[in-house]
Amino acid sequence: MVSSLFWLGALASEIAGTIAGFGSSTLFLPISLFFLDFQTALVLVAIFHVFGNLGRITFFRHGFDKRLMMIFGLPAVVFTIVGALLVNSIPQVTLKFILGIFLLLYSITMLFKPSVSFPATKKNSVIGGSISGFLAGLIGTGGALRGAFLTAFNLKKEVYIATSAAIALAVDLTRIPIYISGGFLPQEFYYFIPILFLLAISGSFIGRKIVDRIPQARFKRLVLAAIALVSLKFIADGLVLF
Secondary structure, eight states: OOOOOHHHHHHHHHHHHHTSSSOOOHHHHHTTTTTSSSHHHHHHHHHHHHHHHHHHHTTTOOOOOOOHHHHHHHHHHHHHEEEEHGGGGHHHHHHHHHHHHHHHHHHHHHHTTOOOOOOOOOHHHHHHHHHHHHHHHHHSSOOOHHHHHHGGGGOHHHHHHHHHHHHHHHHHHHHHHHHHHOOOGGGGGTHHHHHHHHHHHEEEEEEEETTTOOOOHHHHHHHHHHHHHHHHHHHHHHHHOO
């Protein structure tokens, strides 16, 4: 039986991810790792992410950039498969360490250079989709990098959230069967799934209601600072065991 903090963390992550426009899984995966092993957390967070993205697509359904969904989404799906297939080949402590480094570099970069993005080209869309998909498959979080590439296209907030959610949904539906076939989800955790569904939809709904009522820049800074602090624990754990 996990702590109630696990469930509160799931709800808060989805609300924050919807408002901030990035990374409910970036937030929820580190929280999950305080209660679960890496592989179980990886698949449960991916399932939770599916539910959250379905909610975002529903609540922001009037905005999609279909061209970006293709040129960014297809490479993301292909390289998600590569990353997911490598999870069983790498020790969990190593994956946690990689996750910690990734989250720390991302949070520091976005805190001190919040306007960082990549040129809005087709080539960069393919590169961004490939790398973010690979990271999503391997360490469970590629949304941060995906966001950095997508922001270059200056999409409206609603279009950005809907397009990013659609790409993320394709990635999640690709990696989850690989995780499950690899035995990542023991049967005793199956009852988590309906609870995570309710929390994800509720979080998306709440986030949609307040997305225009909160100072976006200030909120993102708080979220990034929290991610940076959590990442330090994973790095420290990895260094000790190495």
